[in-house]
Amino acid sequence: MARVAVVAGDGIGPEVVGAATAVLEAAAELHGVALTLHPWDLGADRYLRDGVAITGEERERLIGDYDAALFGALGDPRVPDNAHTRDILLGLRFGADLYINFRPCKLLVPALSPLRDPDPATDIVFFRENTEGLYAGLGGSFKVGTPDEVATEESLNTWKGVERIVRAAFEYAAGNSRGRVTLVDKANVLAREGALWRRVFAEIGSGFPGIAQDSMYVDAMAMDLVRRPQRYEVVVTSNLFGDILSDLAAQVTGGLGLAPSGNIHPGSWALFEPVHGSAPDIAGKGIANPLAAVGCAALILGYLGEDAAAAEIDECIVASIRVGVTTPDLGGAATTREVGEWMVDRLRNGRE
Ligand code: NAD
Ligand code: IPM
Numbered sequence: 072m073a074r075v076a077v078v079a080g081d082g083i084g085p086e087v088v089g090a091a092t093a094v095l096e097a098a099a100e101l102h103g104v105a106l107t108l109h110p111w112d113l114g115a116d117r118y119l120r121d122g123v124a125i126t127g128e129e130r131e132r133l134i135g136d137y138d139a140a141l142f143g144a145l146g147d148p149r150v151p152d153n154a155h156t157r158d159i160l161l162g163l164r165f166g167a168d169l170y171i172n173f174r175p176c177k178l179l180v181p182a183l184s185p186l187r188d189p190d191p192a193t194d195i196v197f198f199r200e201n202t203e204g205l206y207a208g209l210g211g212s213f214k215v216g217t218p219d220e221v222a223t224e225e226s227l228n229t230w231k232g233v234e235r236i237v238r239a240a241f242e243y244a245a246g247n248s249r250g251r252v253t254l255v256d257k258a259n260v261l262a263r264e265g266a267l268w269r270r271v272f273a274e275i276g277s278g279f280p281g282i283a284q285d286s287m288y289v290d291a292m293a294m295d296l297v298r299r300p301q302r303y304e305v306v307v308t309s310n311l312f313g314d315i316l317s318d319l320a321a322q323v324t325g326g327l328g329l330a331p332s333g334n335i336h337p338g339s340w341a342l343f344e345p346v347h348g349s350a351p352d353i354a355g356k357g358i359a360n361p362l363a364a365v366g367c368a369a370l371i372l373g374y375l376g377e378d379a380a381a382a383e384i385d386e387c388i389v390a391s392i393r394v395g396v397t398t399p400d401l402g403g404a405a406t407t408r409e410v411g412e413w414m415v416d417r418l419r420n421g422r423e
């Protein structure tokens with residue numbers, strides 16, 4: 072029996088997670104997947120109520136007692152410094168050493184692209200390093216609040232950390248018939264970390280002679296993801312660059328409302344969440360697109376080895392777009408809940 076912890080979180084989190092869990096339960100039932108969902112009350116409300124975002128004991132229990140977690144989103148205007156998001160989300164990424172941030176951006180239906188004449192084959196998978204870089208929390212503040220204030224953030228890069236994410240990207244490419252792996256960095260300026268990443272990339276890449284390999288500076292990559300996104304298949308990059316480029320690639324392939332992600336330590340634990348945030352501008356209106364969260368439900372089933380159930384959810388996502396049962400961001404008039412209900416109905420009754 073697989074156990075999945077569910078953290079709906081803040082803003083649109085509960086809305087999109089409501090739809091995603093309904094779809095996940097329906098697909099699991101249909102395919103005989105033994106799965107239980109366990110809600111966890113973590114987020115801004117709890118932080119503001121108790122003064123603590125997540126205790127060490129809770130973090131250990133989340134990681135130790137569950138196979139995986141599904142998150143909605145974290146972020147609330149009442150917590151302007153985002154302290155609870157860092158404690159909970161980054162705390163779990165670092166605490167469980169979830170070094171792969173897996174972010175697929177596939178153009179499911181060409182009309183979703185904001186580009187003129189999009190290539191229907193556009194299908195990029197990001198391998199974002201998830202435990203190092205500028206997210207490591209190194210740096211300091213000095214003379215805060217004075218005209219002499221100093222703030223530094225340092226980028227941490229270890230051979231071990233870079234090696235394992237680059238290897239994961241190549242192994243994914245080899246196992247999924249992907250013809251190219253692209254390294255994205257800023258080696259022309261950030262020369263020390265750039266040299267480390269490029270040496271690792273060349274060394275690991277030499278073991279995959281059948282796969283095309285190239286590197287791009289992040290500024291040119293931002294441009295090229297708009298100019299010819301179809302060129303990219305697997306992209307491996309550092310924590311911050313992966314954060315930024317995956318939002319860009321998500322928009323190019325239909326928007327944040329569609330982009331799922333997984334934070335994964337293979338063989339150990341994983342946390343799945345939409346790429347998007349808590350979207351305070353639309354929270355509570357019932358119009359948030361649940362497809363990114365529903366895509367996470369498919370990723371969870373795939374992670375649990377339930378490929379048929381995962382594929383069925385992916386089919387549901389495409390079907391809902393094709394028939395136009397979508398939220399306003401995709402041009403439809405359906406509510407978050409209606410999109411979820413349509414999918415559950417399709418799973419249970421095969422109706423469209
Ligand atoms: P955001 O992703 O929440 O929203 C950006 C824009 O995309 C907004 O206009 C929003 O309405 C739209 N959008 C996002 N998701 C959507 C959906 N499912 N359907 C329709 N439209 C959607 O980014 P932001 O506004 O920069 O951040 C808001 C908060 O979320 C911040 O506190 C931020 O730190 C947090 N955040 C959390 C996560 C996470 O939990 N993993 C990720 C990103 C941002
Ligand atoms: C994401 C988010 C997070 C990140 C924030 C909320 C900490 O933007 O998952 O993309 O920067 O990694």
Ligand code: MN
Nearest residue numbers: 314315318346
């Ligand atoms: Mn982000």
